[in-house]
Amino acid sequence: MIHPKQKKAQTVSLDMLLGFFVFLIFIILTFKIWNVYTIRFQNNIDTQDKWNIALQISDLMVKQRGYPPSWELDPINTEVIGFAWNENNLSELKIQTFVGYSMVTEGYPTQQELDNYHTVKKLMNIERYNFWFRIIDFDKTVVDNLQSGIPYHEINSVTIRRLVLVDGKKSILEFSIY
Amino acid sequence: MKKGQISVEILFSLGVVMLLFIIVMTMITDRNEQIRKGERYTELRETCFRVANLLTSIWSSETTNMSMRLYYNVTIEGPERSLFVTGKEQVFCSYPVSRVSNQTNTVFNLTPGYITFYYNNSYVVVRNT
Numbered sequence: 001m002i003h004p005k006q007k008k009a010q011t012v013s014l015d016m017l018l019g020f021f022v023f024l025i026f027i028i029l030t031f032k033i034w035n036v037y038t039i040r041f042q043n044n045i046d047t048q049d050k051w052n053i054a055l056q057i058s059d060l061m062v063k064q065r066g067y068p069p070s071w072e073l074d075p076i077n078t079e080v081i082g083f084a085w086n087e088n089n090l091s092e093l094k095i096q097t098f099v100g101y102s103m104v105t106e107g108y109p110t111q112q113e114l115d116n117y118h119t120v121k122k123l124m125n126i127e128r129y130n131f132w133f134r135i136i137d138f139d140k141t142v143v144d145n146l147q148s149g150i151p152y153h154e155i156n157s158v159t160i161r162r163l164v165l166v167d168g169k170k171s172i173l174e175f176s177i178y
Numbered sequence: 179m180k181k182g183q184i185s186v187e188i189l190f191s192l193g194v195v196m197l198l199f200i201i202v203m204t205m206i207t208d209r210n211e212q213i214r215k216g217e218r219y220t221e222l223r224e225t226c227f228r229v230a231n232l233l234t235s236i237w238s239s240e241t242t243n244m245s246m247r248l249y250y251n252v253t254i255e256g257p258e259r260s261l262f263v264t265g266k267e268q269v270f271c272s273y274p275v276s277r278v279s280n281q282t283n284t285v286f287n288l289t290p291g292y293i294t295f296y297y298n299n300s301y302v303v304v305r306n307t
Contacts, residue, residue, distance in 0.1 A: 020194070059234060060234065060237070060238055067300060080274065081274070
């Protein structure tokens with residue numbers, strides 16, 4: 001037979017155990033949520049980095065001639081990339097030179113293509129990312145085969161589109177990094 | 179005897195509660211430190227982006243003359259196109275323009291205070307004012 005005092009003691013420890021488990025679950029949940037937000041914070045930082053870099057590079061492309069100003073005639077010695085005659089008015093020759101150097105055949109790229117692609121990435125100071133560049137018209141058709149880089153298949157990519165004139169023709173410059 | 183048994187139980191419960199309290203407090207302190215570190219990092223990163231964006235836009239526009247206030251030490255490595263902002267921690271960011279100098283060097287430091295950016299002879303010049 002259980003003594004009344006013993007019964008009371010059992011109830012107290014059961015209550016405490018229950019409380020302890022609820023508390024434990026609460027702590028574990030808090031940690032899980034914390035970790036989720038930490039990962040989101042990191043992803044957010046990474047995405048912001050990409051936006052910033054993509055904006056800077058697209059700005060250079062559409063606002064500047066590059067350095068040296070006629071770099072398209074001697075691409076090996078290019079220091080800064082730029083396609084513009086003046087703001088948003090781009091030279092097709094400069095774009096063609098850039099595309100020629102950074103074009104990567106989808107599926108089976110040659111070593112030369114990959115080496116050139118990496119050189120162009122280094123020139124833009126985006127070695128840790130991949131990029132995809134193209135000039136499209138308003139129907140999203142690529143203009144004069146002006147596209148280069150590696151097409152993206154990632155949801156974490158960032159794409160900047162700028163309205164430009166390419167040798168007088170209205171087009172869209174699209175630059176993505178991922 | 180019976181009274182003694184009750185106080186052992188209470189003591190045990192108190193011990194467990196104290197232990198839990200200490201564990202939770204440690205966790206909260208740790209998380210607080212992480213948040214403070216995150217805030218500091220975000221602030222340094224913002225400065226890094228602001229300087230990098232100004233460098234790029236001065237280069238793109240060629241003529242603009244701009245200034246901003248720095249609250250941290252900044253190191254610019256022109257040829258590497260790298261920027262380091264140093265506070266309690268150090269934050270790094272990059273920019274695509276290789277022609278940056280302080281008029282005399284392409285690797286240089288900027289100290290807290292006002293800094294000026296301008297375009298000169300195919301270079302973006304950045305210096306303390």
